[in-house]
Structure formats: C-alpha cells, structure tokens
Amino acid sequence: MKRVYKLLLCLFILFGTLVINTSKTFAAGVSLSASSTSITIGQTITFTLSVTDCYALINSASSNNGSVSGGSGDIDALGETKYVTYTVTPTSVGSGSFTVSGVYSAYTGSSEDQSFSKSISFNVKDKSSSGGNQNSNSSSSTNSTQSTTNTAEEVKQEDTRSKENSLASLSVSEGTLSPSFKASTTSYTVNLPADKTKITISAKAKDSKASVSGTGEKKLDVGKNTFTVKCTAENGSVKSYKIVVNVDETPLVYTEYNGNKLGVVRNLDGIEGPNKSFKETQVSLDGKEIPAWTSEQMNKTIVYLVDGNNEKSFYLFEDGKVTSKFEPISLNGINMFIVDIPEKNQNIDGLKFTTLKIEKLDIPGWIFEDKKFENYELIYIMLENGNMAYYLHEKTENTLMLYSDGFLQQFEEIENLKEKNSSTELMRNIFIGSTVVFALSTAVVGYMYFNFKKKSISAIKDYYDKKNQG
Known part of the structure; x- marks a missing residue:
C-alpha cells in the first residue's frame, strides 16, 4: 500500500508541475x-x-x-x-x-x-589551431606552416566597408518632428489637424555609400499612423527611425438632431454594422459624402455619429437627415433596436411615459397608472425586419410578450374570474366547515344522550332491585 501511495503522490506532483509550467507567461x-x-x-x-x-x-x-x-x-x-x-x-x-x-x-x-x-x-x-593530422615529413610541415601563415595574414585584413548607418537629415512635409531631429534619436512624433490626408517623408544618409528606404509620399488615416525609415550601411548594418503621425479625429461634417450637434465619426476602425444584414455604403449629408450602412432586410440606413459628450452611436438616416438614435439590444433572446419615440406618440391614456430599467438597459417606455398593472411595463421597439412593435414586460418574471389593445380587458376578466373563483372557494370552504362542525356537534349530543339514557336505566333497575329485596 505504501508503494501505491508513493506512486500516487509522484503522479500528483508531476501533474501539478505540468499545470504550473503550462500556465507560465513570458x-x-x-x-x-x-x-x-x-x-x-x-x-x-x-x-x-x-x-x-x-x-x-x-x-x-x-x-x-x-x-x-x-x-x-x-x-x-x-x-x-x-x-x-x-x-x-x-x-x-x-x-x-x-x-x-x-x-x-x-x-x-x-x-x-x-x-x-x-x-x-x-x-x-x-x-x-583546430587540429589535424601531423606529418613527420619536414617538407610537408614547412609547407603547412607557410600555408597557415599566409591564410592568417589574409583573414587578418580588416573589413574596409563602412559601418555608418545614421541619417544626416530627416524631415516631413506636414507638421513638425518632435523632438527635433538628431542622428542618434530614432523615435519621433508628428501631430496633424483633421483635414490632412497625406504626408511626404524625406531623409538623407550621412554616408554616401549607405542607402535609405521608407521615404516618399504616405497616405494618412484618421488617428495613429506609423512609418519606419531605414538607413543601411555599406557593410549591411541597419538603423531604423520610427515616425508616428497622429491625425486629429475631430469630425469634419456635422448635423443637428433634437437640438444636439452631432459629428460624423471619421475613425471607423473596428466598427461594423449592428448585424450581418447591414452593408457599408456612402450617403450624402448636406452635399458631403459620409460613410454609412444599409440593410435591405430592414429597409433602413444608419450612420455613426458622436455627440457633444463624445458618446458615439448609430443613428437612423432617412431622406437625407438623421431621424432617430438606433441602439441594438437583446432582451429575452430577442434581437431588437431602441429608437426614439416622437413626443406626439408618448401620450397614451392610462399610461405614463418614462425611462425604464430593463436588464440594466435604459429603455424609453410606459408604466400603467392603474396599480393592478404595477408589475407590467410597455416598450415600443424596432424588430429585425424593420417593423415597430409594442412589447409588454412583466417585471417579476422578466418576460416579454407582444402587446395588444385587448390586454387590459383580458387582464380584468382574468382578475374578476380570480375574485369570483376566490369567493366560490370561500363559500365552499364555509359550507364544508359548517357541515363538519354540525356533524361533530350531533355526534357529541348523541353520545351524551345515549350515555345519559344508559345511566338512567341502570339507576331505575337498581332502585327496583333494592325494593324487591326489602
């Protein structure tokens, strides 16, 4: 048994070592x-x-x-x-x-x-010096020594090729290098305004025998752009100079929606349509072409904008203008989109318009004024087919169901039925309770009656027995 325990202990230690080794990070x-x-x-x-x-x-x-x-x-x-x-x-x-x-x-x-x-x-x-076969023949030894000496003399010759791989100058056509150029400084930054789309990099080597690569006109994207200029010496050694060009992301095209100024986001790295039905396209806003996405399935077009608080979102774009915010969400496994509800559509009898908190999301919707429906909320959202629909949210169970105009009537009928059933159940329980009480009372009275009768007969019998004996 000791051997078995030792074997299990060794396996455990080996397994732990493997786990530790595989979890290492460099x-x-x-x-x-x-x-x-x-x-x-x-x-x-x-x-x-x-x-x-x-x-x-x-x-x-x-x-x-x-x-x-x-x-x-x-x-x-x-x-x-x-x-x-x-x-x-x-x-x-x-x-x-x-x-x-x-x-x-x-x-x-x-x-x-x-x-x-x-x-x-x-x-x-x-x-x-690496060794070899020795030859006792003095002639061969002399020739070998002479050959070795000649070889050593040949290889001891210095490499005369230039090692100089520094730049004599480095400049850009837009902006200014920061810090200022020095041959020993290999990393630079250039900050440019939002309207710059290209830059030309120029450089010259210190040594005329060295070569320079990475110069010329470069296309600029919004945000960070990294370029490398290399200076290669005659002997093949290389020195690299890095230039990071930052292009300001401030929007160049603006529009207004609900009194808010919105700018068209220019840096769209990593931004895709809300679902696979949206494809990249271009639309015209105030005569300027801007990036957009369109969905034939939903028959909707959206654009990506930023507000004054630097919050970026999708917006519906219809008839050449922004018409609503467009926020993709998922509730109870249903993909849908939050859209703005026009003020004229916010007033509904028996309901109060407010901002609801559903699954940590802020969603515009309504609560019922009647306390009977305090566990229900109403939202108006866009489905993946592009149609709008009312959904009823039940808070205690966190469920969703399509809302219809007959819901309130159906709900009241159900509640009335519950009350009626509750009253009928109460009467039935009272009847059963009364019957049980009556039956118990009758049994007790009967028991008392027969017990009294039995005692009376016994007493009368005893009386006559004593009289007859007397």
Whole structure:
C-alpha cells in the first residue's frame, strides 16, 4: 500500500508541475542568443533576437569583427514571441562581438519606450589551431606552416566597408518632428489637424555609400499612423527611425438632431454594422459624402455619429437627415433596436411615459397608472425586419410578450374570474366547515344522550332491585 501511495503522490506532483509550467507567461522584452561563441575562421555565427509581447524597433545591428546580414527593422510581437536572426561572418582571427540595439514598447505593463542594447562576445580560431593530422615529413610541415601563415595574414585584413548607418537629415512635409531631429534619436512624433490626408517623408544618409528606404509620399488615416525609415550601411548594418503621425479625429461634417450637434465619426476602425444584414455604403449629408450602412432586410440606413459628450452611436438616416438614435439590444433572446419615440406618440391614456430599467438597459417606455398593472411595463421597439412593435414586460418574471389593445380587458376578466373563483372557494370552504362542525356537534349530543339514557336505566333497575329485596 505504501508503494501505491508513493506512486500516487509522484503522479500528483508531476501533474501539478505540468499545470504550473503550462500556465507560465513570458514577460515582455527582448533577449539575444548565439548558435556558438567559438568558431574557426571561415565559419559563421547565427545570433537570434527574441522579441516577446512588445513592439521593437531595431536601430542598429553590428559586429566589430566581420560583416552582418539578415535582421529586420521592426518587430511586432503582440501576445507572442517572435525571432529575428542575424548572421555574422568574422574576417579575422581573435575575439569579436555582436551588438544589437534599439527601443521596445511593451503591450502589457508599462507601455513607455525602453531602450535596449544586447551584446554577445565570441572567439575566432585559426584553422591550424583546430587540429589535424601531423606529418613527420619536414617538407610537408614547412609547407603547412607557410600555408597557415599566409591564410592568417589574409583573414587578418580588416573589413574596409563602412559601418555608418545614421541619417544626416530627416524631415516631413506636414507638421513638425518632435523632438527635433538628431542622428542618434530614432523615435519621433508628428501631430496633424483633421483635414490632412497625406504626408511626404524625406531623409538623407550621412554616408554616401549607405542607402535609405521608407521615404516618399504616405497616405494618412484618421488617428495613429506609423512609418519606419531605414538607413543601411555599406557593410549591411541597419538603423531604423520610427515616425508616428497622429491625425486629429475631430469630425469634419456635422448635423443637428433634437437640438444636439452631432459629428460624423471619421475613425471607423473596428466598427461594423449592428448585424450581418447591414452593408457599408456612402450617403450624402448636406452635399458631403459620409460613410454609412444599409440593410435591405430592414429597409433602413444608419450612420455613426458622436455627440457633444463624445458618446458615439448609430443613428437612423432617412431622406437625407438623421431621424432617430438606433441602439441594438437583446432582451429575452430577442434581437431588437431602441429608437426614439416622437413626443406626439408618448401620450397614451392610462399610461405614463418614462425611462425604464430593463436588464440594466435604459429603455424609453410606459408604466400603467392603474396599480393592478404595477408589475407590467410597455416598450415600443424596432424588430429585425424593420417593423415597430409594442412589447409588454412583466417585471417579476422578466418576460416579454407582444402587446395588444385587448390586454387590459383580458387582464380584468382574468382578475374578476380570480375574485369570483376566490369567493366560490370561500363559500365552499364555509359550507364544508359548517357541515363538519354540525356533524361533530350531533355526534357529541348523541353520545351524551345515549350515555345519559344508559345511566338512567341502570339507576331505575337498581332502585327496583333494592325494593324487591326489602
């Protein structure tokens, strides 16, 4: 039994370890590793930069012993780890190092830009030092030594290619770079007004042998736009410069509804129609084309607007103007839409118009003035077929049912029937109770009568027996 317990305990510990290991999360950041730190001249070393849950911008990747190839200017690793490889080909025997530097911004925790510089040293050996077959023949030995010496002299020659990968200038056609340009600064911001739709980026390398990419005219979207300019040195090392252009999202087209000023939302990233029947389109508002959605199923067109409190919502758009707010909701599994109820339609006899709270939603509707119907509320909503309908909400059971004009009459008939049934039940109970009481009373009286009669007869008998004896 002890062995069984030990086995179960080991399995439990193993399972817990697996659960803990599988639930680990990696901290955001960057790290550098190498395929080897000791090689023979003529071989290459592969360096791997790991980027975890952050956006990294690589400013430079260089080696003081040999040329560098591969790599990337920027890496976007949202919620994962991505790998970038660099290959270094050493050009001389001896020590060397590879360094990669830049900035990264974590997606979790602090989102501020953080500079990093990762470096790994390595050693390059002569081919002769790696060993080989020895030859006792002095001639062969001399030739081998001479060959080794010549090879060492060849590989010890410095890489004369330029390592300069900085920019001499960087500018934009709209707005101003912040901070001001410096060759050592690799991250900039430009803020532009809402009417800007394009920008031209210009840059020039310090070294005439270096190349520059990422410049030219760029299309701008509303909100945040990120561009990267890369300067590649003659030896292949790269420095990247990031420019974030923020275009003001303030609406350019406005309209009015119920005395409120509404602006057309320009940044529609992630905004889709309320259901699959709505398709993107364009409509004209005061002679200007604006984005919209239309549904053939509902025969409705909607637009996306923002009010003075910066609250964004869909609105019905009919005959070239806004006619109502349009809010998709779901109650009791029924998809429907809240729309504004015109003031002329708010007055209904026996009902009071107000704002109802149903399933934490604010919905315009009515409550009944008659206390008999205090558990009921009335709402007027739009269905998925585009038709309007009245629904009755029962508060205690949280149920919905279509409302009809005969509801009140039916409700009163039901209540009257309940009262009638209640009265009939009361009379029946009284009758049954009276019958039971009468039956019990009769039984008691009968018992008393027969018991008295029995005693009387016994007494008379005793009297005559005594008389006869006397």
